[in-house]
Structure formats: structure tokens, C-alpha cells
Amino acid sequence: MADMTRLSVEEVRQSFKKKDFTTVELTEAYFKAIRKHEDLNAYVTLNEENALEQAKKCDVEKSSCSADVLPPMHGIPIGLKDLFCTKGLKTTACSQMLENFIPPYESTIGEKFRAQGAVLLGKLSLDEFAMGSSNETSYFGPVISPWKSQLSPDIPLVPGGSSGGTSAAISAGLALCATGTDTGGSIRQPAAFTGIVGLKPTYGLSSRYGVIGFASSLDVPGPMARTVGDVASMLCAMVGHDPKDSTSIDRPLVPYHETLGKSIQGLRVGLPKEYILGTLNAEILKVYQDTCDALKEAGAEIFDVSLPNTLAALPVYYVVASAEASSNLSRYDGVRFGYRTIKKVKSLDEFYAYTRQEGFGLEVKKRILVGSYVLSSGAYEAYFQRAQKVRRLVQNDFIEVFKKVDVLLTPTTPSTAFELGGSHKNALDMYFNDIFTVPSSLAGVPAISVPCGLSQECLPIGMQLIANFFKEDILLQTASILEKVFKKYDFNPYAYAGGFNGKL
Amino acid sequence: MLHFKKEDLLKIAHFSRICISPEEVETYEGKLFSVVHWFEELEKINVEGVEPLTIPHEDRLRGLEDVPYEDDIEPQTILSNAKNPLDGFFTVPKVIE
Numbered sequence: 001m002a003d004m005t006r007l008s009v010e011e012v013r014q015s016f017k018k019k020d021f022t023t024v025e026l027t028e029a030y031f032k033a034i035r036k037h038e039d040l041n042a043y044v045t046l047n048e049e050n051a052l053e054q055a056k057k058c059d060v061e062k063s064s065c066s067a068d069v070l071p072p073m074h075g076i077p078i079g080l081k082d083l084f085c086t087k088g089l090k091t092t093a094c095s096q097m098l099e100n101f102i103p104p105y106e107s108t109i110g111e112k113f114r115a116q117g118a119v120l121l122g123k124l125s126l127d128e129f130a131m132g133s134s135n136e137t138s139y140f141g142p143v144i145s146p147w148k149s150q151l152s153p154d155i156p157l158v159p160g161g162s163s164g165g166t167s168a169a170i171s172a173g174l175a176l177c178a179t180g181t182d183t184g185g186s187i188r189q190p191a192a193f194t195g196i197v198g199l200k201p202t203y204g205l206s207s208r209y210g211v212i213g214f215a216s217s218l219d220v221p222g223p224m225a226r227t228v229g230d231v232a233s234m235l236c237a238m239v240g241h242d243p244k245d246s247t248s249i250d251r252p253l254v255p256y257h258e259t260l261g262k263s264i265q266g267l268r269v270g271l272p273k274e275y276i277l278g279t280l281n282a283e284i285l286k287v288y289q290d291t292c293d294a295l296k297e298a299g300a301e302i303f304d305v306s307l308p309n310t311l312a313a314l315p316v317y318y319v320v321a322s323a324e325a326s327s328n329l330s331r332y333d334g335v336r337f338g339y340r341t342i343k344k345v346k347s348l349d350e351f352y353a354y355t356r357q358e359g360f361g362l363e364v365k366k367r368i369l370v371g372s373y374v375l376s377s378g379a380y381e382a383y384f385q386r387a388q389k390v391r392r393l394v395q396n397d398f399i400e401v402f403k404k405v406d407v408l409l410t411p412t413t414p415s416t417a418f419e420l421g422g423s424h425k426n427a428l429d430m431y432f433n434d435i436f437t438v439p440s441s442l443a444g445v446p447a448i449s450v451p452c453g454l455s456q457e458c459l460p461i462g463m464q465l466i467a468n469f470f471k472e473d474i475l476l477q478t479a480s481i482l483e484k485v486f487k488k489y490d491f492n493p494y495a496y497a498g499g500f501n502g503k504l
Numbered sequence: 505m506l507h508f509k510k511e512d513l514l515k516i517a518h519f520s521r522i523c524i525s526p527e528e529v530e531t532y533e534g535k536l537f538s539v540v541h542w543f544e545e546l547e548k549i550n551v552e553g554v555e556p557l558t559i560p561h562e563d564r565l566r567g568l569e570d571v572p573y574e575d576d577i578e579p580q581t582i583l584s585n586a587k588n589p590l591d592g593f594f595t596v597p598k599v600i601e
Binding site (some may be wrong): 018100204217247249309318345348369386389390395 | 518
């Protein structure tokens, strides 16, 4: 039998039905894999005892009823990004500030997975408070990608970020699927770097309740998995109106599986000219062209389109996200929960200031300072309000373009995964990783990253599809066609351990 | 357009309630200057007559009902993450001699 830890949700469900293995056996296999790959540092907290207990419960439930009546995620081993509050289980946001925080309540999405009978393996690493694109700013140390460059296999690579623990774990087979959050690309960029599928839903489709806030007008929880079908299964389990989140949108539920694999004959695909930068990596450009050809071959019509305000999106994003972060993170003051300074202080202000100096990492403090600056009098109109106006122009670009096409195709990232510690030459280098993902975040439209190729170094390359508000079904349908075409590549990082040549 | 200066850094550090050491002033000054300088690119875009966009679905925003949640979290559970709670209250260090 194939390695249990590389099966899809549907394959696991079929195996459960045929009694090939039990939920306990599957859960044990995942913990064995997690222990074997501890060096990746993907998990912050393991939930082994509770997971095995839940797995036993699933096996009992399976023995007493037909598998067809059980929820789709029943007995599926999942991970949660450590930004999702888990009742009674440590939730840290990978910050010293919340190193020992045990939430008294569960996030709505965590609750939905619990209700379906999913088995929570543990909490996955991220950049501190989701601020980063490489998972290097975690207080608990960087996460290492399971992928290696065939040219320099001894140099560790980043798994992307901020959902880097999630991407590394799924890619390495340490979770069947897991949640991420995407503020400016934090699901799609790590998915692209590790050869998995990552979907940022429409803003407001998935509840933010119980997800530690970074930038509330941008944060979107979403699914990450090895296959498009698994992402669709997770999305069905995750979405739905939540009265506890005032930005949650009340819409009828969509059976996302129904469009998978269906013909895309006549689908109108737009190629936005602003995304094809002169500096774009040649290998990524080649995969972009291959992907475009694959869509054409499958019956799609291709159009050149323009989103004129694309290049302004990145500075807009860093103004807006920093401003919202400075506000969201003001709650960490050392009084009710979280880290507290032990310095002798002369005033409460000093107590807050030392607590926050010691409890937050460098990148988080930098963004709080930038955010406070753009919100301060004198800078508010010049930066914050202007950025919000340009944000509307960015959104208008998408509204206009989706009158002409159904889907946009762009690369997900400007490069393949980079070396650990390799992107800190100046304060802005890291921010440019998000150049293709940020515009759709500002607009609030959904987008998905699908692995579509490998570089000469044997590193995954992801392509991004963007659709109009609530058109996740079209994204998943198109992604499923691409997945079929590019199945010739094995996006298993361990498939090429003996070398790249001859494997394709 | 505005220019970010060292005095601005000290002022916003105070607003943010983040203590910064003299060494950190040096680290942040350059980083923040380049980020804020980059933001000035937005000046090139004509935003005359454009309304600010605060959230993607501004027309669908609704307030939460002004009623307390009916959950069963005990005060002791809320206090369980606090340092040195006393008689059911949060505490802060003594700052008055």
C-alpha cells in the first residue's frame, strides 16, 4: 500500500471504508513522520494525546454507522496554524508575547473541524504574528523547507511565510491538510514555495473569530493541502456565516467539489500585463507560458488585460497592514495575558513600554512603529488616507477586469524558495516577495496558488489564479484542470532525493 | 511630502508604548526611513475625488448585536492567563512607593 501520509482526503475516506487502516493507525503514522522530520521545525505544539483519543473516538463512531453518513473531515489528520485559538491548547502566534497563552475558547474554524471529527495533530509555526514571508521571524526559530536545491543541497531553504509551518508540514507529509491565514499572500506564497495548493477565499467568506488579528481588513483564513480536491473539502468545512465576526458574510453554502474536473471550454482567462515584470525569473516566465498553453489547450480563451494600479498595491498594503497591526497589537500590554516585564518600573507607561520591547520581535516592532507613524497627526492624510484611496483604485481595477474575463492568471511569486537568511539585504527586499499576491488581498477577491512546474534546481513553481468575489468554484475548477495537466511533476520533496534527472 | 526623522521615531515609539534602546534607535532609523520613503511613491497617483476604501465589502458590514455572549467562561478561566491575579482581579506591578 502507498505511504499513508501522502494520501488525499478522498483516498483516506475510501481506505477507511475498505478498512485498510484505522484512524488510530493513520494518526500514529503521522506522528511517526513528524518525529522523523523534527528538524524542519514545522510544529510549535503537538497534540498527540488528544489526537489519539479523538482518533479512537472516530474508529468507534465508524464501527457503529455507515461511512457515508460521517462528515467529510471525519478522522482526517489536520494541523492548525498557531494563530487559531484552541481551547485548552497553547496558542502563541509564534511570539514571546504569547509564549504560554492558553485560550479559554476555540476559533470558529477550529470548532467546525472539531465538529466534523477531524483529528488535530498540533499547531503549526508561522512568522511572528503572521508578519513575514519566510517563516524566519518566529520566536521558536525558523522553519526549514523539506525541498532542497539540486545545485546546492546542503543549503537550507525557507518554506515561505507567514504560513510556513503549514506549507512545510503538508509538503513533507506531516499533516494531510492544514489551515493558513492570508493577509497579503501568506497562504499562496508558501504554497508556491513548497509545491502545494493554497487558497485565499473572498474576504469575509471564512470567519476570523478566534484567529489572532494582524490586519483586520485584510486577514482571511483559508485551506492548504497537497491536492485541489483536498482544498475543496477543507473549504466546505471552513466557510459559513459567523455571527461572532462582524465582517463574516451570510451567503448560501456552495458544494465546491461539483465543478472539479469539469471542462473549462470557453472560460475567459486574462493575462494582466503589469504582472510580467522585466525582472521576472526566466524559469517562472517559462512555467507561466506553459500554464497559459495548458489552459488554451483545455479550451479557455486567453485575453491580454490591464490592472493599471498594480504596482502601487505593495506600498498601499504596507501602509494599511502596518496601521491596522499597530492598532490590533495594542492589546498586548502585559496586564491580562501574555508576556510581562520583570524590570522595576516607575510608571505604568514604562511597564507597557518594557513589556512590549521585550515581548515583541524586531519585525513586529518595526511594523507597529510604521503603523503608529502613518496614523499620527500630520502623516495620517499624507500616508494612511491616501493609501486607502489608492486601495479603492486597486479594487476598481479588479471590478472592471472581471467584466471582461472570468479568471486572471499570474505567477504566485517572483522567484522560487530562497535560502534561509538570504533576503535581508535591506528593509524592503522581503516585502517584494508579495508583489503578485498583495493586489487581490487589498481588493478582497479570492485567489489560489497551484503548483505548475519545477525549476532546473528542482524547486516548485506556483501559478496564481484570481477570480471575482465568491467565485471560489471557478478557481477550484480551473485549478483542478491545471493539476491534471501538471501531474507529470511529482510535487513530493522526497521524490528527488537521488537527483532530478530522469525523474520527468 | 513628509520626511521621517529621528525625533519622529522617538515620538512614535512613545505613542506605541515600545521602549527603544540607543542601539535600537540606530537599527530602526534606517529601516523605517527607507520604508516611509518608499510610501512616498503613492504621491504620484491621482486620487482626486476617490473615496477611501476601508474594507473590501464595506456595503455588507453590520454591527454585532449589543448583547453579552451566553458562553460559560468562568472568571477564573479568564484570569488563568494573567500574571499574579488577586481576589478575582487583574493586577499591575506597584509603581507608587
